[in-house]
Each structure stands twice: as structure tokens, then as C-alpha cells.
Amino acid sequence: xxxxxxxxxxxxxxxxxxxxxxxxxxxxxxxxxxxxxxxxxxxxxxxxxxxxxxxxxxxxxxxxxxxxxxxxxxxxxxxxxxxxxxxxxxxxxxxxxxxxxxxxxxxxxxxxxxxxxxxxxxxxxxxxxxxxxxxxxxxxxxxxxxxxxxxxxxxxxxxxxxxxxxxxxxxxxxxxxxxxxxxxxxxxxxxxxxxxxxxxxxxxxxxxxxxxxxxxxxxxxxxxxxxxxxxxxxxxxxxxxxxxxxxxxxxxxxxxxxxxxxxxxxxxxxxxxxxxxxxxxxxxxxxxxxxxxxxxxxxxxxxxxxxxxxxxxxxxxxxxxxxxxxxxxxxxxxxxxxxxxxxxxxxxxxxxxxxxxxxxxxxxxxxxxxxxxxxxxxxxxxxxxxxxxxxxxxxxxxxxxxxxxxxxxxxxxxxxxxxxxxxxxxxxxxxxxxxxxxxxxxxxxxxxxxxxxxxxxxxxxxxxxxxxxxxxxxxxxxxxxxxxxxxxxxxx
Amino acid sequence: xxxxxxxxxxxxxxxxxxxxxxxxxxxxxxxxxxxxxxxxxxxxxxxxxxxxxxxxxxxxxxxxxxxxxxxxxxxxxxxxxxxxxxxxxxxxxxxxxxxxxxxxxxxxxxxxxxxxxxxxxxxxxxxxxxxxxxxxxxxxxxxxxxxxxxxxxxxxxxxxxxxxxxxxxxxxxxxxxxxxxxxxxxxxxxxxxxxxxxxxxxxxxxxxxxxxxxxxxxxxxxxxxxxxxxxxxxxxxxxxxxxxxxxxxxxxxxxxxxxxxxxxxxxxxxxxxxxxxxxxxxxxxxxxxxxxxxxxxxxxxxxxxxxxxxxxxxxxxxxxxxxxxxxxxxxxxxxxxxxxxxxxxxxxxxxxxxxxxxxxxxxxxxxxxxxxxxxxxxxxxxxxxxxxxxxxxxxxxxxxxxxxxxxxxxxxxxxxxxxxxxxxxxxxxxxxxxxxxxxxxxxxxxxxxxxxxxxxxxxxxxxxxxxxxxxxxxxxxxxxxxxxxxxxxxxx
Numbered sequence: 001x002x003x004x005x006x007x008x009x010x011x012x013x014x015x016x017x018x019x020x021x022x023x024x025x026x027x028x029x030x031x032x033x034x035x036x037x038x039x040x041x042x043x044x045x046x047x048x049x050x051x052x053x054x055x056x057x058x059x060x061x062x063x064x065x066x067x068x069x070x071x072x073x074x075x076x077x078x079x080x081x082x083x084x085x086x087x088x089x090x091x092x093x094x095x096x097x098x099x100x101x102x103x104x105x106x107x108x109x110x111x112x113x114x115x116x117x118x119x120x121x122x123x124x125x126x127x128x129x130x131x132x133x134x135x136x137x138x139x140x141x142x143x144x145x146x147x148x149x150x151x152x153x154x155x156x157x158x159x160x161x162x163x164x165x166x167x168x169x170x171x172x173x174x175x176x177x178x179x180x181x182x183x184x185x186x187x188x189x190x191x192x193x194x195x196x197x198x199x200x201x202x203x204x205x206x207x208x209x210x211x212x213x214x215x216x217x218x219x220x221x222x223x224x225x226x227x228x229x230x231x232x233x234x235x236x237x238x239x240x241x242x243x244x245x246x247x248x249x250x251x252x253x254x255x256x257x258x259x260x261x262x263x264x265x266x267x268x269x270x271x272x273x274x275x276x277x278x279x280x281x282x283x284x285x286x287x288x289x290x291x292x293x294x295x296x297x298x299x300x301x302x303x304x305x306x307x308x309x310x311x312x313x314x315x316x317x318x319x320x321x322x323x324x325x326x327x328x329x330x331x332x333x334x335x336x337x338x339x340x341x342x343x344x345x346x347x348x349x350x351x352x353x354x355x356x357x358x359x360x361x362x363x364x365x366x367x368x369x370x371x372x373x374x375x376x377x378x379x380x381x382x383x384x385x386x387x388x389x390x391x392x393x394x395x396x397x398x399x400x401x402x403x404x405x406x407x408x409x410x411x412x413x414x415x416x417x418x419x420x421x422x423x424x425x426x427x428x429x430x431x432x433x434x435x436x437x438x439x440x441x442x443x444x445x446x447x448x449x450x451x452x453x454x455x456x457x458x459x460x461x462x463x464x465x466x467x468x469x470x471x472x473x474x475x476x477x478x479x480x481x482x483x484x485x486x487x488x489x490x491x492x
Numbered sequence: 493x494x495x496x497x498x499x500x501x502x503x504x505x506x507x508x509x510x511x512x513x514x515x516x517x518x519x520x521x522x523x524x525x526x527x528x529x530x531x532x533x534x535x536x537x538x539x540x541x542x543x544x545x546x547x548x549x550x551x552x553x554x555x556x557x558x559x560x561x562x563x564x565x566x567x568x569x570x571x572x573x574x575x576x577x578x579x580x581x582x583x584x585x586x587x588x589x590x591x592x593x594x595x596x597x598x599x600x601x602x603x604x605x606x607x608x609x610x611x612x613x614x615x616x617x618x619x620x621x622x623x624x625x626x627x628x629x630x631x632x633x634x635x636x637x638x639x640x641x642x643x644x645x646x647x648x649x650x651x652x653x654x655x656x657x658x659x660x661x662x663x664x665x666x667x668x669x670x671x672x673x674x675x676x677x678x679x680x681x682x683x684x685x686x687x688x689x690x691x692x693x694x695x696x697x698x699x700x701x702x703x704x705x706x707x708x709x710x711x712x713x714x715x716x717x718x719x720x721x722x723x724x725x726x727x728x729x730x731x732x733x734x735x736x737x738x739x740x741x742x743x744x745x746x747x748x749x750x751x752x753x754x755x756x757x758x759x760x761x762x763x764x765x766x767x768x769x770x771x772x773x774x775x776x777x778x779x780x781x782x783x784x785x786x787x788x789x790x791x792x793x794x795x796x797x798x799x800x801x802x803x804x805x806x807x808x809x810x811x812x813x814x815x816x817x818x819x820x821x822x823x824x825x826x827x828x829x830x831x832x833x834x835x836x837x838x839x840x841x842x843x844x845x846x847x848x849x850x851x852x853x854x855x856x857x858x859x860x861x862x863x864x865x866x867x868x869x870x871x872x873x874x875x876x877x878x879x880x881x882x883x884x885x886x887x888x889x890x891x892x893x894x895x896x897x898x899x900x901x902x903x904x905x906x907x908x909x910x911x912x913x914x915x916x917x918x919x920x921x922x923x924x925x926x927x928x929x930x931x932x933x934x935x936x937x938x939x940x941x942x943x944x945x946x947x948x949x950x951x952x953x954x955x956x957x958x959x960x961x962x963x964x965x966x967x968x969x970x971x972x973x974x975x976x977x978x979x980x981x982x983x984x
Contacts, residue, residue, distance in 0.1 A: 008786045011726070011758060016630045016790035023793060060577040067573045074568030076807055081559045085552040089907075091619075091773040126618055126798040127583075133797055137655055138508045158796070163629055163655070234503070266503060281583040282802030294500045298508035301515060304650070305625055306618040309801035310774030315568055415581075 126306025202234030213358030369407030618798025705850030861899030
């Protein structure tokens with residue numbers, strides 16, 4: 001084996017033989033756990049429920065209904081087949097004009113028509129994955145750095161860094177401030193980098209945030225744009241969750257900000273996709289939208305490596321240019337996401353689990369700090385393994401999002417039906433109830449305090465005193481000295 | 493403007509500000525000429541006819557007929573819409589199992605079932621463009637080199653080099669040897685590189701060749717595999733034109749060779765696509781097929797940047813697993829390509845133009861050396877401009893294929909209907925006829941000799957003596973001292 005390995009190291013590239021692809025993260029490991037034992041309501045009811053995948057599956061019926069009424073939208077129907085040839089051979093990297101128009105129109109609608117998108121700046125890429133890599137290739141040379149607020153999407157380590165050689169420099173955040181990015185932390189990270197002779201080329205934001213499910217306020221966005229403008233560095237706004245907003249405060253696109261703040265538009269770039277807002281990740285529609293002509297030109301050349309299938313372009317051009325459908329879909333999808341979010345968070349609240357208050361996204365940022373055996377990333381991983389293996393839910397640990405505080409988990413809630421969500425909540429309840437049942441009789445006063453704490457917004461940072469002798473917080477681990485005897489999930 | 497340029501150079505990456513993307517080649521310029529004045533039989537009958545695009549448009553009716561009979565193949569029909577959700581969310585980079593099975597089956601059928609392809613080695617990429625880049629990222633570090641026989645596909649300079657930083661080292665070939673690759677020229681190029689401390693990582697072949705339209709003999713392929721095996725370098729066989737074979741000799745895949753020659757299979761890789769063989773470039777189906785497990789694993793991770801739309805995977809899985817259709821399609825497509833090739837080459841022969849003898853591909857390698865004002869690449873470009881601007885045909889000059897001898901042009905023949913092909917041939921005839929009409933009375937003996945030469949296989953290298961004082965060979969240039977007074981295209 002070691003001969004084989006060293007042989008491969010000589011034969012293959014460094015990319016192929018190092019592990020910079022980032023797939024060794026627990027984020028992906030959780031997927032593997034799901035893949036090896038996937039839940040099915042009848043065929044495998046005790047399997048792992050996938051809550052690690054940010055999919056939007058709640059509004060497919062609307063699209064299916066539309067399809068049945070619009071057979072011409074497809075080149076693979078009797079009604080549309082006469083277009084088959086023209087579409088099947090279409091490989092122009094500008095994209096079908098009607099596709100670019102429809103996507104620009106859709107991007108505007110998602111942002112309440114407060115931003116107008118120019119179809120000539122719509123550049124295709126292979127999903128947001130490809131779009132994010134493309135923008136890095138356009139903006140930075142190997143070794144250059146981008147600043148990125150923590151916690152951030154785990155696959156950024158692959159998408160933005162792996163083949164481009166770009167570095168990501170995490171900007172610290174903390175729960176006491178709702179994980180919000182501050183100009184101070186940004187400034188400090190920037191200065192540290194330049195002190196170490198690292199060339200900082202820009203700042204990456206996901207807005208709405210993955211994994212937080214929060215949006216940036218207009219004033220924060222303005223400050224950030226002023227900051228990057230003053231440093232002459234780029235801002236790349238990943239807005240792929242724009243239409244997942246389900247409650248106030250509203251979402252503000254960087255496209256609105258630059259109309260209000262004086263800045264060099266050559267520094268402003270948006271990454272978009274239809275994977276989340278329309279729930280079509282399989283269709284691989286990523287968009288680079290840049291206000292910089294040079295980036296548009298370069299990204300368009302690069303789009304040759306990840307063009308959207310023209311069959312898919314044609315279909316989307318038709319459905320997304322149906323304004324009546326788009327408006328209805330966006331409204332209904334947002335409504336259903338809000339309803340599901342409420343169902344999930346209320347279910348968690350009943351068993352004493354809180355999440356960061358959020359207004360968008362397909363996930364919650366769940367606070368399980370109280371359940372950690374020890375307040376460390378080892379403790380977080382231990383809890384995560386229990387959740388995967390015993391509770392049989394694939395959730396993603398905060399460490400894989402480069403979160404600096406252990407005990408936070410991202411849990412996706414829109415990639416399943418109500419029944420499966422009910423089962424997931426039931427499993428959590430049983431897990432918690434079992435823990436309660438096995439627990440020592442609670443001390444009423446302390447319990448009340450604990451429950452109150454759990455119901456508080458996480459904005460009050462909670463300090464945990466763990467049992468250094470191994471006080472157990474999980475059902476399979478027994479200890480008479482748990483520091484949190486009153487937690488419903490604690491055994492003692 | 494210069495401020496703007498220098499500003500962009502500071503802001504953007506080297507990739508975005510240099511011109512290594514290769515799009516400044518006349519190969520792409522010809523497309524632009526077509527785009528600005530495209531031929532249409534009724535709307536723009538004097539426009540440029542596109543003969544620079546290697547598309548296979550001759551058998552779409554077969555696919556359309558199949559579609560109408562198989563509405564379930566699409567998720568956008570009444571019959572197939574119930575699969576919409578499952579397919580639209582499918583984003584696994586392994587691909588739909590039925591897609592991989594169908595593609596493996598199709599690749600076998602294209603090769604007469606002489607090679608069996610393992611579906612688990614089928615890795616998706618964004619077209620052959622993406623597949624070629626992916627394999628470079630897997631095999632070579634920036635600065636490493638691949639050897640590539642000339643003439644070669646112009647966009648290799650973008651696909652293989654641009655973002656990977658890999659060098660391409662051309663292997664010389666000459667018309668006297670039908671542009672065949674020889675072990676001697678390969679050996680010499682390899683040795684020159686190593687002498688110059690360039691790390692050679694492999695050899696790239698297109699088989700069938702683009703632009704030659706020829707296939708490599710089994711014995712040549714065996715020698716090449718033995719060579720790369722002895723040097724411990726890779727061979728990447730781009731076999732995207734495998735099913736365009738329309739006459740003998742037959743096509744041999746490297747997949748057959750490695751069963752007959754002792755070699756390390758870790759060095760063997762195939763690039764495939766459905767753009768040419770099925771005529772579906774818009775669908776962006778590129779395949780990396782490697783016999784090296786490390787490459788399969790790495791390429792699969794990279795496929796995240798260029799997954800095939802799951803809508804398209806689903807459709808192709810259905811049509812390509814219909815063996816009866818596949819066999820019929822492959823036979824009929826080959827027959828139609830052969831017929832068109834014969835129509836085109838016979839039409840050229842009538843006006844005294846020969847092409848390299850070929851048995852595959854969607855193009856001919858046309859010999860216009862006799863028509864060069866001077867035997868140089870400047871002369872070639874001058875002739876090319878006349879063909880684009882006056883004859884109004886977009887053909888591609890040999891220089892853009894890194895051909896070392898001026899006067900060869902690639903002309904595509906399968907991306908138009910019979911009527912348009914007739915018009916293209918008519919334009920050539922008129923161009924030639926006009927030249928003849930304006931020409932001085934021919935000397936019969938010499939003319940006969942000239943015609944005989946033109947009808948010879950190009951394997952007899954023809955030496956041209958041009959008028960150094962500016963003897964004209966083109967209708968718009970008059971000279972009384974043409975060295976080729978008997979050419980039908982020569983004015984004197």
C-alpha cells in the first residue's frame with residue numbers, strides 16, 4: 001500500500017495526492033453516515049434522517065403543476081421536440097439570450113425588484129460551487145487571500161481554495177454578538193494578514209448566511225462596502241439563499257447598497273444559484289454576476305468549463321419568464337419555509353433546545369452547548385457522533401463551519417416532508433425524555449433556571465462548567481457528577 | 493484606458509489580465525466573423541457559412557422520433573413529471589447510477605463492444621472541455637508538461653493549460669508522412685523537454701484526430717503505449733470522435749490496446765463526451781474515464797465544478813440504455829457522415845482541391861498550399877481572410893492548430909443541411925471559376941500534370957515555387973508572373 005501511495009504521489013498532481021479538497025470534514029462524513037443507512041418511512045424507518053443537506057423540497061408541487069400546463073417548455077415533449085436540434089447544439093458560453101433575460105428578471109424579483117440585473121452580466125457556472133471557484137480564479141492569484149466571516153459553509157474550503165490556491169482567512173465571531181461580523185474583527189483580521197505579508201484580495205459574505213440563517217442589516221452591509229472600498233479589495237456576496245427569507249428583517253442585496261454608498265463598482269460581485277431559491281440543485285445553475293467588465297469577460301471564458309445544459313437553460317428560460325408563476329412561487333415558498341421553520345424550532349423548544357434567531361435559510365443554528373461533555377471541539381465531536389449513531393440524525397457540527405465556539409450545530413429542515421420532520425422531532429424528544437427518565441430527581445430551582453436559560457436567545461452567552469472528571473451528559477455515559485443534572489438530556 | 497487597464501491588473505488575477513485563454517486565435521476569430529454575419533438561406537443568403545464548428549447535425553431526426561415515442565424519458569412531461577422532484581434535487585457527484593450505466597454501455601457500443609467500461613469509473617465533467625481540464629489538474633502540477641502531436645485542437649490551449657498552468661509541448665509532424673505521429677518525433681520532443689529540465693507528465697492524443705479526421709493504427713497505438721509505459725508518463729486519449737468513423741480502417745480505443753500490451757494501467761486515461769458522437773454539445777456531457785483509482789477519486793471530487801444537469805442525466809440514461817435505438821443511431825449516423833463526407837470531398841475534387849484522406853470526424857483537412865501567395869503563415873492568414881471575407885466561408889487555418897506547414901485548413905461538413913453544403917460548394921466553385929475565367933489560357937500539359945497532382949493523396953509532398961516578386965494566386969490580386977498559372981484558382 002505504501003509503495004502504491006508513493007507511486008501515486010510521483011504519478012499524480014499535488015492536488016490529487018493532498019487532502020486540500022476538504023472532504024475529510026465531519027460535514028461530509030455525516031453525509032456518508034446517511035448514505036450508508038438512509039431513512040425511509042417504510043423500508044428503513046430506523047435509518048439516519050438527513051438533516052445535513054440544505055435542500056428546499058417544500059414547493060415542488062408548484063413546479064410540477066406548471067410543467068403539466070406548459071409542455072412546450074421542454075424539448076423532450078411532443079409539443080417542444082421541434083426545438084430539440086437547435087437547443088441540443090447550443091453551446092455558446094453567453095447562454096441562451098432568453099435564459100439570461102429570465103435569470104436576470106428572476107434575480108430582480110427575488111430582491112423585490114429593488115435591484116435591476118443586466119442580462120449581459122449574467123455569467124453561467126456549474127452551480128454555486130463553480131461560480132465561487134470562477135470568481136476566485138478571476139480575482140486572486142495562488143497564495144492571495146480572501147477574508148471570510150465565521151462560521152462559514154464547509155465546502156468553501158473546496159470551492160474557493162482547492163484548485164485556485166487561494167487562502168481563506170477566517171474572521172472571528174462570537175455567540176455573545178449573535179455571530180455578527182463587526183468592522184473591528186474584519187479590520188483586525190485584515191491587519192494581521194497584511195502584517196504577515198499576505199495579499200488580501202477581498203471579503204466573502206454569504207447573505208443570507210449559511211449556516212446562521214440570518215441576514216446582514218443594511219447598515220452593516222454599507223459599512224462593509226465602505227471598508228472594502230477604502231482598502232481597494234473586492235467584496236463577493238454569495239446571495240444564493242436570497243429567496244429563502246421567511247420573516248423580517250428583510251434581505252438587502254449588495255446590489256442595493258452600491259446605489260447608496262459611493263464605491264468603485266469594479267470591486268463588487270454577486271454569486272447566485274437556483275439550487276436553493278428554486279430548489280433545483282441537480283440542474284447545476286450557478287451565476288457569477290459582476291459589476292466589473294473584466295471579471296464578466298474572464299468569467300465568461302471560464303464558463304466553458306461549467307456551462308448549464310442547454311436543455312435545462314431552455315426549460316428555465318420558459319418557467320422563470322412566467323412572472324405570474326414566479327411571484328406566486330416565491331411567496332408560497334417563503335410561506336412554507338416559515339411554517340416549517342416554526343414547526344421545527346417550536347418542536348425543539350418543547351424539549352428545551354434553542355436555536356439562533358433566524359429569518360432565512362433552510363437550516364437552524366442549534367445551540368447544544370449545554371449538552372457537551374466538555375466545552376471543547378472534542379466534546380462537540382463526541383456529541384455529534386452520538387447524534388449520528390444513536391439519535392440517527394445527520395446534523396453538522398459547528399467545527400466544520402470553522403465556528404470558534406464548540407457546541408453549535410447546523411440542522412436542515414426543508415429537505416423532508418412533514419412526517420419525516422415529525423419523526424426527527426420525536427427522536428429528539430425520546431432521546432431527551434430517556435435522558436430525563438434516567439436522570440436523578442431534579443432540583444426544582446436549578447431546573448427552572450436552566451429551562452429559562454435554554455429559552456433565552458443565545459445572545460446571552462452562557463458559560464458552562466463541566467465536570468472535568470468525566471461528568472456524562474449523554475444517555476450512554478453514566479456519571480453521578482454531571483454539572484448539568486437538570487438538563488432533560490443529561491443522565492446522572 | 494491605460495489607467496483602467498493598469499487598475500484592472502492590480503485588482504484582478506493574472507488569469508484575468510493575461511491572454512493565455514487562447515481566444516485570440518484565428519480559430520475563434522472566424523467564429524466571430526460568422527456571428528456578425530451568419531448565413532441564412534432566406535434571411536441572409538450572402539452571409540458567412542459556418543464551417544468552423546465541428547458539430548454533428550445529421551441525425552437529429554432519429555432522436556426527435558425517439559423522444560416522441562418515449563415521453564417518460566423527460567421529467568418535464570405529463571408522463572415523467574412525477575420524477576421531477578427526485579431528479580431536480582439529485583446532485584450526487586457520482587451521477588445517477590442509471591446514467592453511469594447507460595454511458596458505460598454506450599461507450600462500449602461505440603467501440604463495437606471490444607472494450608467493456610466500468611460504470612464506477614465514469615466521472616462526469618462539463619463537456620470534453622471540463623474533462624480535459626480535470627484530467628490535467630489530476631495529473632500535473634503547474635509548470636509540468638504534456639506532449640501533444642500537431643496539428644491539434646486549438647482550444648486545448650485553453651482547456652488544458654489556462655487555469656492548470658500545464659505546458660503543452662507540440663510534437664512535430666509533416667504532410668509527407670500524412671501528419672502521422674512517429675516514435676522518433678515523440679522521443680525527440682520528450683528528450684528536448686527533459687534536457688531543458690521540463691517535467692513531462694504525459695502524452696495527449698486525439699483519436700480519431702481533430703483536425704485530421706484520421707484514426708491511429710493499432711500498431712501505432714501499441715508503440716505509443718509502450719513508449720509512455722517505459723518513461724512512466726501518462727497517456728490521455730481524447731476519443732470524443734469515436735463514433736464518427738464512417739469508413740475503414742477501423743477505430744481502435746486505447747482501452748483495447750491495454751489488454752494486449754503489458755503496461756501500468758495507472759497511466760491510462762480516456763476523455764469522452766456526447767457532443768460529437770451523439771451531436772449534443774449543448775448538454776455538456778464530458779466524461780473522464782481513468783484506469784487509475786486515484787484519478788477516478790480526485791476527478792470525481794472535481795466533478796462538483798461541472799456536473800451534468802440531472803435533468804439531462806435522466807434523459808440520457810433513458811435514451812442511451814435503449815440498445816435497439818443506440819445500435820440503429822450509430823449505424824445511421826456513420827452512414828450519413830460518410831455520405832456527407834463523400835459529397836463534400838467530391839465537390840472539392842471537381843474544382844481541384846484535395847483533402848487529407850480521412851475515415852472519421854466531422855471535418856476535412858483541406859490542402860490549399862497551392863493557393864498561398866507565399867508559403868508562410870502570413871500567406872496562410874491572407875488566404876484565410878479572403879475565404880472568410882470574400883468567399884464567405886468560416887474555415888479554420890492550420891496555424892491555429894499549431895500545424896507546422898502553412899496552407900492547410902480544417903473545414904467542417906456535418907453542421908449544416910445538404911442545401912447549405914451545396915451553396916458552400918457552389919461558392920468555392922464560383923471563386924475558382926472566376927479565377928479560371930480571369931486566368932491566362934492554360935498550358936494543357938502542365939495543367940494535366942497539376943490536376944493529377946491535386947488528385948494524388950497528399951502523401952506525396954508537393955513542393956511549391958512561389959513568385960518571390962509577389963506572384964498573385966488570388967482573384968483580387970493580379971500578377972502576370974504567377975508561378976502556378978494552371979491552377980484553376982490562379983489569376984495571371
